[in-house]
Amino acid sequence: MDGFQAHLSSFFHNRWLVFVGAMWMQSCAGIGYVYGSLSPVIKHSMGYNQRQIAAVGVAKDIGDSVGFLAGILCEILPLWMALLIGSFQNFIGYGLVWLTVTGRTPPLPLWAMCFLIFIGSNGETYFNTAALVSCVQNFPKSRGPVVGILKGFAGLSGAILTQLYTTIHSPDHAALIFMVAVGPSMVVIALMFIVRPVGGHKQVRPSDNTSFVFIYSVCLLLAAYLMGVLLLEDLVDLHQSVIFLFTVVLVVLLAIPIIIPLILSCGPLAASSDQERLLSDAQKGETSRPDQFAEQNEVILSEVEDEKPKGMDLLPAMERWKRIQHLQAQLFQAAADGAVRVKRRKGPRRGENFTLSQALIKADFWLLFISLLLGSGSGLTVIDNLGQMSQSLHYDETHIFVSMTSIWNFLGRVGGGYFSEVIVSNYAYPRPVALAVAQAAMVIGHFFIAMGWPGAMYIGTLLIGLGFGGHWAIVPAAASELFGLKNFGALYNFLTVANPAGSLIFSGLIASNIYDYEAEKQAQSHYFLTGEHPHKCDGAICFFLSSMIMSGLCIIAAILSLVLVYRTKVVYANLYGKTQS
Numbered sequence: 196m197d198g199f200q201a202h203l204s205s206f207f208h209n210r211w212l213v214f215v216g217a218m219w220m221q222s223c224a225g226i227g228y229v230y231g232s233l234s235p236v237i238k239h240s241m242g243y244n245q246r247q248i249a250a251v252g253v254a255k256d257i258g259d260s261v262g263f264l265a266g267i268l269c270e271i272l273p274l275w276m277a278l279l280i281g282s283f284q285n286f287i288g289y290g291l292v293w294l295t296v297t298g299r300t301p302p303l304p305l306w307a308m309c310f311l312i313f314i315g316s317n318g319e320t321y322f323n324t325a326a327l328v329s330c331v332q333n334f335p336k337s338r339g340p341v342v343g344i345l346k347g348f349a350g351l352s353g354a355i356l357t358q359l360y361t362t363i364h365s366p367d368h369a370a371l372i373f374m375v376a377v378g379p380s381m382v383v384i385a386l387m388f389i390v391r392p393v394g395g396h397k398q399v400r401p402s403d404n405t406s407f408v409f410i411y412s413v414c415l416l417l418a419a420y421l422m423g424v425l426l427l428e429d430l431v432d433l434h435q436s437v438i439f440l441f442t443v444v445l446v447v448l449l450a451i452p453i454i455i456p457l458i459l460s461c462g463p464l465a466a467s468s469d470q471e472r473l474l475s476d477a478q479k480g481e482t483s484r485p486d487q488f489a490e491q492n493e494v495i496l497s498e499v500e501d502e503k504p505k506g507m508d509l510l511p512a513m514e515r516w517k518r519i520q521h522l523q524a525q526l527f528q529a530a531a532d533g534a535v536r537v538k539r540r541k542g543p544r545r546g547e548n549f550t551l552s553q554a555l556i557k558a559d560f561w562l563l564f565i566s567l568l569l570g571s572g573s574g575l576t577v578i579d580n581l582g583q584m585s586q587s588l589h590y591d592e593t594h595i596f597v598s599m600t601s602i603w604n605f606l607g608r609v610g611g612g613y614f615s616e617v618i619v620s621n622y623a624y625p626r627p628v629a630l631a632v633a634q635a636a637m638v639i640g641h642f643f644i645a646m647g648w649p650g651a652m653y654i655g656t657l658l659i660g661l662g663f664g665g666h667w668a669i670v671p672a673a674a675s676e677l678f679g680l681k682n683f684g685a686l687y688n689f690l691t692v693a694n695p696a697g698s699l700i701f702s703g704l705i706a707s708n709i710y711d712y713e714a715e716k717q718a719q720s721h722y723f724l725t726g727e728h729p730h731k732c733d734g735a736i737c738f739f740l741s742s743m744i745m746s747g748l749c750i751i752a753a754i755l756s757l758v759l760v761y762r763t764k765v766v767y768a769n770l771y772g773k774t775q776s
Contacts, residue, residue, distance in 0.1 A: 288315020343612015572697010
C-alpha cells in the first residue's frame with residue numbers, strides 16, 4: 196500500500212502530468228478559433244451586416260486576448276480558483292449567446308451581444324495563462340518547445356471542436372455555440388487541480404529529450420489524422436457511425452501522451468530515477484558547478500563585467516567560473532576598503548527579470564509588440580472572416596477552411612517552437628529571426644487570398660495559418676528570454692493585447708468597411724433587378740484591397756523583427772553561447 200501511495204504521489208506531482216493536462220485543456224480552450232464557423236450563424240440569426248458582425252468579432256478578440264485580470268488572479272489566487280473563474284465566464288457568456296441566437300430569449304442589442312462574446316471569450320485567457328505559467332516554470336530550459344506545443348493545441352482546438360460537432364450531426368447550426376459554452380468548461384473543471392507548478396526544474400532527466408520527441412510525434416500524427424479525416428468527410432458522404440469512429444480515434448490520440456508520466460512515475464524508469472539523476476551528475480563531474488552558476492543567471496556585479504579581460508569568455512566554462520569568482524571577491528574586498536565605489540544599476544539588463552513597467556520603457560519590448568500586432572493581427576483578421584471570405588469566393592462548406600486553418604495554426608506553433616529552439620540552442624542566434632520568416636510566409640498568403648485564383652484559399656490559409664501560429668510560439672518564448680520569467684504572466688498578457696488591437700484596425704475598420712462598400716455597390720444593382728437588398732458581397736473584390744494592405748503590413752512586421760534580431764544578438768550570445776565553449 197505504501198508503494199502504491201508513493202507511486203500515486205509521484206504521478207500526481209510529475210511535471211509531465213501537468214504538461215499533458217495543460218495540453219488537454221488547451222485542446223478545447225481555443226474557442227476563439229471557431230468563430231469563423233459561428234459568425235455566419237450569428238449574422239443570419241441576428242440580421243447583422245458585415246460591419247456589425249465584425250464588431251462582434253473584435254469583441255471576441257478583445258475578450259480572448261486581454262488577460263490582465265487573469266494574469267493578476269493567477270498570481271494572487273491558487274490556479275484552480277482562476278481556472279474555475281475562467282470556466283464560469285466561458286459558460287455564462289457563450290451560454291447566453293446560444294439562448295439569444297436560438298430565440299429562447301428576447302433579441303439583444305448589438306452592444307449586449309458584444310459584451311456576452313467578450314465575457315465568454317475572456318475565460319480563455321485564464322486557461323492560457325494558467326497553462327503557460329505552470330509549464331514554463333516546470334520546464335524552464337525548454338521554453339520554446341513547451342510554449343509551441345501548448346499554443347499549438349490551443350490553435351488545433353478549432354479542428355477538434357469542429358470534429359466533435361460533426362459527430363453530433365445536429366441540423367441546428369447553433370448547436371456549435373452550445374458545445375463551445377459547455378465543453379471547454381467541463382474539461383477545465385476536470386483538470387483544474389492538475390495544471391499547476393510542481394517544482395519541475397528539479398525533475399530534469401536525461402530521458403526528457405526522448406519524451407519531447409514522443410510528444411512531437413503525437414502532434415504530427417494528430418495533425419495528419421485530422422487533415423485526412425477532414426478531407427475524407429468533405430469528399431465522401433460517410434455514415435454517421437464512421438464519423439463517430441473517427442472521433443473515438445481522435446480522443447485516443449489525444450490521450451496517448453499520458454503514457455509519459457505513467458512510465459516515469461510507475462514504470463521501470465520510476466525505480467531508477469534517483470540512480471539516473473546521480474549517474475548524470477557523476478558524468479558531469481566538476482562541470483556541474485559552472486552549469487549551476489549559469490542556471491542562476493550568472494548574477495555578477497556590473498564591475499565584474501567592466502574588469503573582465505577580453506579573452507575570458509573564450510575560456511572553458513570551469514576556468515571562466517573560477518576567474519570570475521576570484522575577480523568578484525577582489526572587488527568585494529576593494530569595496531569594503533573604500534577603494535571602489537560599487538555602482539548601482541537603475542534597472543535590470545535584458546535577459547534578467549523585468550517588471551511590466553520596466554519592460555514598457557524598453558525599445559526591444561515595443562519592437563516585439565508592434566511586430567506581433569502587425570503580423571498576428573492580420574492573421575486573426577483572416578481567421579475571423581473565413582466564413583465571409585470563402586462564401587465570397589463561392590466555397591459552400593466554410594467549416595472546411597476553419598478546420599484547415601486550425602491545423603496549419605497548430606503546426607505553425609509546434610514548428611515555430613521547435614525550429615526557434617534549434618536556432619537559439621545550436622547557434623545562439625536571436626529567436627525573433629524565426630518570427631521574420633513566419634511573417635514573410637504571411638505576406639505571400641495574404642497576396643494569394645487577394646488574387647482569388649482557383650485554389651488560392653487553400654494556399655492562402657495554409658501560409659497564413661502557419662505564420663500566425665508561429666507568432667504564438669516564438670513571441671512568448673522570446674519575451675521570457677529577454678525580460679525574464681518572474682513576471683511572465685503580466686508580460687505575456689500585455690503582449691496578447693496586440694491581437695485585438697490588430698483585429699480592431701484590420702477587421703473592424705479596414706476589411707469590414709471595404710466589404711460593406713463593395714456589398715452596397717452590388718446590392719444596388721441586385722435590388723433594381725429583384726427588389727431584395729442582401730448584405731453579402733460576391734467575388735474576389737470583397738477582400739482584395741484589405742488583403743493587399745495586410746500583405747504590406749506583414750512586410751513591415753518582418754523588417755521590425757529583423758531590427759530586433761540585430762539589437763539582441765549580444766543578449767542571445769550571452770544566454771546560449773556558453774554551451775558552445
